[in-house]
Amino acid sequence: MKHLLSTRDLSREDATLILxxxxxxxxxxxxxxxxxxxxxxRTIVNLFYEDSTRTRISFEAAAKxxxxxxxxxxxxxxxxxxxxxxxxxxxxxxxxxxxxxxIRHSASGAPHLLAESQWMRGAVVNAGxxxxxxxxxxxxxxxxxxxxxxxxxxxxxxxxxDVLHSRVARSNAYLLSTLxxxxxxxxxxxxxxxxxxxxxxxxxxxxxxxxxxxxxxxxLRVQNERMNASFFPSAREYSRRYGLNAQRVxxxxxxxxxxxxxxxxxGMEITADVADSDRSVIVEQVTNGVAVRMxxxxxxxxxxxTPEAIES
Amino acid sequence: xxxxxxxxxxxxxxxxxxxxxxxxxxDIGAGVGENASADTTIDATGLVLLPGLVDLHTHxxxxxxxxxxxxxTGTRAAARGGFTCVFAMANTEPVADTAGVVEQxxxxxxxxxACDVQPIGAVTVGLNGTQLSELGAMADSxxxxxxxSDDGKCVHDAVLMRRALEYVKAFDGVIAQHAQEPxxxxxxxxxxxxxxxxxxxxxxxxxxxxxxxxxDVLLAEHVGSRLHVCHLSTRGSVEILRWAKSRGxxxxxxxxxxxxxxxxxxxxxxxxxxxxxxxxxxxxxVLAVREGLADGTIDIVATDHxxxxxxxxxxxxxxxxxxxxxxxxALSVVQKTMIDTGAITWAxxxxxxSANPARIGxxxxxxxxxxxxxxxxxxxFDPAATRVVDATDTASLSRNNPYAGIELPGRVVHTLLRGSxxxxxxxxxxxxxx
Numbered sequence: 076m077k078h079l080l081s082t083r084d085l086s087r088e089d090a091t092l093i094l095x096x097x098x099x100x101x102x103x104x105x106x107x108x109x110x111x112x113x114x115x116x117r118t119i120v121n122l123f124y125e126d127s128t129r130t131r132i133s134f135e136a137a138a139k140x141x142x143x144x145x146x147x148x149x150x151x152x153x154x155x156x157x158x159x160x161x162x163x164x165x166x167x168x169x170x171x172x173x174x175x176x177x178i179r180h181s182a183s184g185a186p187h188l189l190a191e192s193q194w195m196r197g198a199v200v201n202a203g204x205x206x207x208x209x210x211x212x213x214x215x216x217x218x219x220x221x222x223x224x225x226x227x228x229x230x231x232x233x234x235x236x237d238v239l240h241s242r243v244a245r246s247n248a249y250l251l252s253t254l255x256x257x258x259x260x261x262x263x264x265x266x267x268x269x270x271x272x273x274x275x276x277x278x279x280x281x282x283x284x285x286x287x288x289x290x291x292x293x294x295l296r297v298q299n300e301r302m303n304a305s306f307f308p309s310a311r312e313y314s315r316r317y318g319l320n321a322q323r324v325x326x327x328x329x330x331x332x333x334x335x336x337x338x339x340x341x342g343m344e345i346t347a348d349v350a351d352s353d354r355s356v357i358v359e360q361v362t363n364g365v366a367v368r369m370x371x372x373x374x375x376x377x378x379x380x381t382p383e384a385i386e387s
Numbered sequence: 388x389x390x391x392x393x394x395x396x397x398x399x400x401x402x403x404x405x406x407x408x409x410x411x412x413x414d415i416g417a418g419v420g421e422n423a424s425a426d427t428t429i430d431a432t433g434l435v436l437l438p439g440l441v442d443l444h445t446h447x448x449x450x451x452x453x454x455x456x457x458x459x460t461g462t463r464a465a466a467r468g469g470f471t472c473v474f475a476m477a478n479t480e481p482v483a484d485t486a487g488v489v490e491q492x493x494x495x496x497x498x499x500x501a502c503d504v505q506p507i508g509a510v511t512v513g514l515n516g517t518q519l520s521e522l523g524a525m526a527d528s529x530x531x532x533x534x535x536s537d538d539g540k541c542v543h544d545a546v547l548m549r550r551a552l553e554y555v556k557a558f559d560g561v562i563a564q565h566a567q568e569p570x571x572x573x574x575x576x577x578x579x580x581x582x583x584x585x586x587x588x589x590x591x592x593x594x595x596x597x598x599x600x601x602x603d604v605l606l607a608e609h610v611g612s613r614l615h616v617c618h619l620s621t622r623g624s625v626e627i628l629r630w631a632k633s634r635g636x637x638x639x640x641x642x643x644x645x646x647x648x649x650x651x652x653x654x655x656x657x658x659x660x661x662x663x664x665x666x667x668x669x670x671x672x673v674l675a676v677r678e679g680l681a682d683g684t685i686d687i688v689a690t691d692h693x694x695x696x697x698x699x700x701x702x703x704x705x706x707x708x709x710x711x712x713x714x715x716x717a718l719s720v721v722q723k724t725m726i727d728t729g730a731i732t733w734a735x736x737x738x739x740x741s742a743n744p745a746r747i748g749x750x751x752x753x754x755x756x757x758x759x760x761x762x763x764x765x766x767x768f769d770p771a772a773t774r775v776v777d778a779t780d781t782a783s784l785s786r787n788n789p790y791a792g793i794e795l796p797g798r799v800v801h802t803l804l805r806g807s808x809x810x811x812x813x814x815x816x817x818x819x820x821x
Contacts (some may be wrong), residue, residue, distance in 0.1 A: 084586070162701050182703035183576075184586035184657030191656065205705065207587030242587060269590060270581025 078190045078199040079371055081208040082250035090253055094218050096370035098364070103140060104366060114143035117174040117376055122148045122164065123202070124180040128357055129337060130202050130212075130363070134177045137368035141374075159376060165194035173197045175376055183207035198375040206240045212336050213246035213366040216293065217254060219360050223332050224290050224353075228255035233285045235261040236295025236344055239268045241266070243336045248276050251337055259285050263317065265306045282317050286326040293334040294319050294344045308345060319345045324354060332356045391425035391805065395436035397757065397768055399726075399733035403436065407763040410805035414759050431767050434800055439471025439738045440762030441753050442714065443534070443563070443641060443744040444689035447473070447504070450488070451480025456694035458495035458783050461714070462502035463782035464692070466809035466819050468714040469766035469799040470502050472745070473692075474755040477509040480540040484509035484520035486528035493530035501809050501819035505750055508532040510551050510562060514540045519551060520555040526558040533749040536563035538617055539664075541599055543569050552612035559749060561639075561792060563615040563805060564603055566624070566666065571595035576705060578666040586654065588704065591666045593621040600624050604631035604638050615747055616640040618691050620665040620674035629684045639747050641689040642676045644713055644720035645789060649673075653789075659707030660789050661698045663693070680739065687743045688736075690717045694785030711789045715781055719795040722770055727796060734786040763806040767791060772798035782815060 076089055085093075103109055119138040121131050131147065139146045150164060161180075168176055175198040178186050183205030190199040203209040217227065224230050232251050238244045238260050251258045252275040258279045260267070271278055279285050286292065297313060307313045319333065327333075333345075333354040341347045350357060397415075404415050406420040414420060442465065447670040448456040456464075458475070465473045475492050477483035483492060489506040496504020508525035512518045513538045525532040535555060542548045542564060551562050572595045577583050579590025600616055604627065607614035619625065619640045631638050645663060650670045661667060679685040693710025700707055721740065725731045731739075743771040745754025755761040778791035802810040809819035 111689060160702055161699065162698075180703065182705035184705075185703045187657045191658075205587050206589075239584075245585070245587060268578050268584030269592070270584040273581040274584075 078088045078363045079210050079375065080186050080190055080199065080255070082210045082213050082246045083208070085210070085250065085253060087253050090214070090217070090250060093214055093367065093370050093374060094221060096216050096374060097366040100369045100373070101363070101366040104362070109140050110142060111140060112142050112155055113364045113373060114138070114141040114376055117143045118146065118172055119143045119175045119177065119372065120148055120168050120173045121241070122150060122168070122176050124178070124185070125203070126149050127179050127203065130179060133361070133364045134202060134368050136365050137372055140365070141373060143370055143372070154280035161188065162192070162194055165189055165192065167322050169197070175200060175372060176215070177202045179203045181205055200371060200375065203242055205242070207242055208246045209242040210246045210250070211357045211364070211368050211371055212243050213250040215360055215364040215372070216247055216334060216336070217250055218363050218367050219334065219356055220291050220332070222363070223356060224330070227251060227299060230256045230290040231259065232256045232293065233259045233261060233289040234293045234295065235282055235319070237297050237301060238262045238264045239266045240298065240301070241295050247293065248274055254278065261285050261317065262311070283323065283326070289327060289331050291334060292319060292327065296336070296338065296340060297344050314329050314343055318344050318346065319349050321348055324349050324352065327354070330383045334360060336360070388806065389423070389425040389427070391420045391423060391428045392431050392436070392767070393428060395431035395434050395617045397436050398737060398772070399435040405757070405765070407803070407806050408492060410763055412757065412759055412761050412763050415416055415757060429801065433771060434767040434769050435733050436757065437469070437733065437766050437768060438741040438757055439753060439754060439802065439804065440469045440718065440740045441744040441748070442473040442690050442692070442717070443687060443748055444468050444538070445473040445475055445692045445711070445714065446478070446694065447475045447492070448479065448694055450491065454696050454784070458492065458504060460782055460784045461500050461692070461694070462496065462499040462504060463815055463819055465502040466802050466804070466815060467782050467799060468716070469718050469768060469802050470714060471764040471802065471804045472503040472505060472581050472750065474507050474534055474748055475504045475534060476538045477507050478514055482509050482513050483507065484512050484782065486521065486524040486668060489525050489532050490528050501815070502804065503753065506530045506532055507534045507536050507563070510535045510537045510542050511547065516540060516542060516544055516547065519547070522551070522554055522560065523558065524603065533558070533560045534615070534747070535560055536565065536617065538563065538565045541565050541567040541569060543599070545606070549606050549610060550615060552607055553610045556612055559637070561613045561747060562802055563617050564599065566596045566599035566603065568595040568598050571598070574664070577654045578668050580651065580669060582651055582654060586657070588654070593623055593668070593672070596621055596665055597623040597627055600627050604636050605797065607638055608634065608636045612637065613640045618643045618646065618665055618689070619685060620646045620668050621672045625675045625679035625684055628679065632684060637744070638691065639686040640684070641687045642680055642685045643691045644688060644717045645711055645726040646676050647673065647680070647688070648720050649789060657704045659702065659704050660711065662704060662707050662709055662789055663711050664709035677724060677730055680725060685740050687747065688721055689713050689744065690755060695784050695787050697786060700787050711787055712781070712783055712785060715783070715791050716776060716788070716795060716798065718737040718768060719797040720790070722797040723795055726770070730814050763803055765803050766799060767801040769798045769800050770796065772796070774798060
């Protein structure tokens with residue numbers, strides 16, 4: 076694995092290796108000294124063209140716990156609005172000796188462009204690109220599910236919301252299917268992309284019908300800009316038909332968990348009482364995010380070492 | 388100055404000699420001129436003889452974007468592709484929406500020497516889709532404009548489109564529509580289908596093209612006007628056109644070389660070289676436009692040659708410019724997709740790339756038959772040659788060539804414009820580089 080651009084091209088072996096490695100690294104977070112020397116002297120750049128404090132600090136914490144040097148390059152708005160081009164930025168990062176670039180960008184495919192260009196040689200990690208993918212989010216979601224549900228083979232995962240515009244939905248759909256789970260995407264018809272039938276998932280327009288057999292329910296954020304673009308009549312109607320509330324949670328099996336990639340619209344796709352309930356693993360997802368990102372950076376940058384080497 | 392071309396295969400069929408004196412073909416046929424003492428004799432054994440090609444859809448970028456292309460460089464690229472006349476699209480800066488701008492482009496074309504330039508006028512002021520340009524003034528100008536198009540944008544207002552169709556009847560003009568329903572294509576990046584969903588790129592649905600074509604053919608029928616559909620790209624569009632023609636509606640249509648060859652699978656790597664409008668479509672659409680061209684539903688091939696500077700393609704897909712080069716590869720792509728597949732003959736290529744576009748554009752000095760007394764505009768093409776396309780081997784100022792690195796058949800050997808070589812032995816002549 077040279078880059079992490081999408082979960083679609085992750086094999087089951089690679090995905091499992093990342094999750095197993097994260098499991099080992101999670102232990103580090105529980106030590107008094109939360110730091111490993113593994114990536115000492117390596118430089119990781121967080122190149123963020125979009126605001127995303129939570130993803131950036133998660134990557135930053137992951138890199139620092141592996142002793143890497145971290146440079147935060149906030150380029151918000153600069154590429155798309157005629158600032159420095161991605162090419163020039165990449166050439167600059169190459170000149171500064173970046174070993175890996177973690178990129179968040181509003182344009183789908185920007186990480187591919189970076190990885191496939193000759194502009195820089197470092198590893199590229201996709202930290203969310205447009206409406207395409209957000210692979211480390213899916214990995215941390217899978218990691219969280221595995222901790223609560225065990226191996227994902229045959230587990231029923233329901234993902235609810237704006238599939239059309241969600242990079243989280245895309246990455247999860249591919250990753251969870253690769254790991255053997257049965258994924259059901261639930262959305263109003265307007266928020267499914269054309270061609271959804273080619274995805275390795277089941278689809279439904281009816282949330283209530285999908286809940287009973289679910290082992291995990293993941294709610295997606297509904298962006299404000301969708302509200303006025305006729306994807307659905309009103310926020311209230313969306314909430315009634317597709318929001319997760321206490322009545323719906325009551326239909327879930329005892330062991331089923333509730334997830335959300337954050338940031339949440341409380342009262343829209345999820346009610347506050349559900350978000351804060353025992354079923355919710357939303358805060359734990361954040362904790363696991365650091366371990367998963369550590370695993371990704373570790374595997375991309377430390378070459379052929381096995382997870383056991385972490386221990387020594 | 389006289390030229391004797393020997394043993395050329397007329398429309399790829401029987402061998403003929405062509406005798407040219409001055410700017411005119413004086414004789415053509417088997418054994419013609421064998422005893423004449425021409426100033427220049429060309430052995431054209433194995434070469435296909437076609438009338439000089441006419442492109443109804445070229446972006447020359449001048450005035451305004453001389454960093455991407457100029458009339459001089461674009462016409463040289465045209466000559467290298469076997470063209471003797473190109474229609475220059477109106478979306479320049481300033482827009483070609485006045486007699487002044489179209490006359491400027493026309494004059495630059497006359498100065499080029501590589502290829503004739505026939506300006507297209509904008510339908511609406513500034514391509515804004517709200518007010519008709521002075522269509523009559525452009526028609527009456529020295530540029531003698533007959534084709535009007537807001538290409539790059541759709542004349543989406545139904546009333547404005549109706550008025551434009553009606554108005555140009557006064558001077559036998561035609562509205563060339565870029566069929567794209569704007570609300571259905573807001574932010575659109577690629578063909579809407581399984582791949583757009585997977586890649587997270589906003590879809591450009593076929594229906595956005597087809598809905599406008601359906602509306603426009605009905606409008607053209609209602610007001611008895613002439614409509615031309617630019618760069619048709621979907622199976623549905625071909626079917627609507629077929630239906631419209633069967634009703635006797637006065638409509639013509641074009642397909643680009645890239646829509647004959649390339650499909651949307653190429654978008655998978657997010658390389659903006661494949662970003663074009665209308666977008667590359669599905670494999671089934673590619674087959675459908677080939678069928679449409681073969682059965683005459685689609686009248687012409689037009690390049691939509693769209694030069695862009697490097698920086699507008701070396702960037703994120705979403706911010707990259709739409710468009711690809713086409714003049715220098717058009718005939719090769721048509722050979723690959725239509726001749727080598729047995730779908731059409733070279734005689735039909737001559738219709739689709741010379742006679743028909745000249746007729747649609749109402750120019751009388753190009754797209755003529757190859758016969759004695761006709762202007763000596765012709766191209767000699769070697770269908771047995773092959774080449775791996777090299778983006779840097781071009782007369783264009785731009786390099787956004789989607790065929791770079793792939794092998795295409797055929798090679799333009801000679802192009803003659805009014806009896807003068809613009810390309811000879813595959814190279815631009817000095818006269819074409821004046």
